[in-house]
Amino acid sequence: EVQLVESGGGLVQPGRSLRLSCVASGFNFGDYAMHWVRQLPGKGLEWVSGLSWSSSGIAYADSVKGRFTISRDNAENSLYLQMNSLRPDDTALYYCVKERRSESGYPEYYFASWGQGTLVTVSS
Amino acid sequence: DIQMTQSPSSLSASIGDRVTINCQASQDISNFLNWYQQKQGEAPKLLIYDASNLETGVPSRFSGSGSGTHFSFTISSLQPEDIGTYYCQQYDKLPTFGPGTKLEIK
Numbered sequence: 720e721v722q723l724v725e726s727g728g729g730l731v732q733p734g735r736s737l738r739l740s741c742v743a744s745g746f747n748f749g750d751y752a753m754h755w756v757r758q759l760p761g762k763g764l765e766w767v768s769g770l771s772w773s774s775s776g777i778a779y780a781d782s783v784k785g786r787f788t789i790s791r792d793n794a795e796n797s798l799y800l801q802m803n804s805l806r807p808d809d810t811a812l813y814y815c816v817k818e819r820r821s822e823s824g825y826p827e828y829y830f831a832s833w834g835q836g837t838l839v840t841v842s843s
Numbered sequence: 844d845i846q847m848t849q850s851p852s853s854l855s856a857s858i859g860d861r862v863t864i865n866c867q868a869s870q871d872i873s874n875f876l877n878w879y880q881q882k883q884g885e886a887p888k889l890l891i892y893d894a895s896n897l898e899t900g901v902p903s904r905f906s907g908s909g910s911g912t913h914f915s916f917t918i919s920s921l922q923p924e925d926i927g928t929y930y931c932q933q934y935d936k937l938p939t940f941g942p943g944t945k946l947e948i949k
Contacts, residue, residue, distance in 0.1 A: 828934035
């Protein structure tokens with residue numbers, strides 16, 4: 720069974736940094752592209768960033784480009800999101816998400832398996 | 844960015860009803876569209892991919908159709924466990940989601 724467990728969320732002041740982690744199990748983590756998707760409180764979904772199995776292909780939403788960095792450690796079955804220069808509009812539940820299939824190993828944007836999310840609140 | 848719109852924003856229907864949700868893209872996205880269901884307090888779940896393909900394990904009462912800019916999602920016979928919010932998502936360019944359609948039981 721696929722399991723994705725996020726951690727690292729919390730309350731942080733505007734301008735500060737936070738690092739999210741996601742530990743994966745139940746599948747060959749190193750074969751799959753992975754993503755972060757966020758959900759604003761009581762609102763809709765926004766894709767944040769994704770990267771390929773080898774980290775050679777990385778993409779960001781314009782809203783976080785230059786501030787957030789996605790990375791992975793396949794040996795540790797882990798995905799990360801380094802968030803710098805946080806703003807109040809970054810407040811959201813952040814989900815770790817697995818691609819549907821591993822054939823290409825690159826982001827194809829079929830969000831097939833989701834963690835339960837970690838809440839990030841940016842406020843002074 | 845490709846903008847996605849959905850209609851209606853909310854919907855109340857009776858058990859057994861046929862329910863349809865519409866999704867429109869701001870430009871041609873071919874069939875690069877997925878549908879998700881999100882129940883209260885849970886993460887989203889992929890139901891339909893490539894506009895019309897049913898994800899493994901998803902009941903056959905769910906279906907999707909469309910291409911280009913207009914898409915629809917249908918539940919052929921509404922069940923109590925289908926309440927939740929439904930989102931479309933395009934992936935022709937960097938992915939964007941629709942605002943969601945909240946489905947309730949009448």
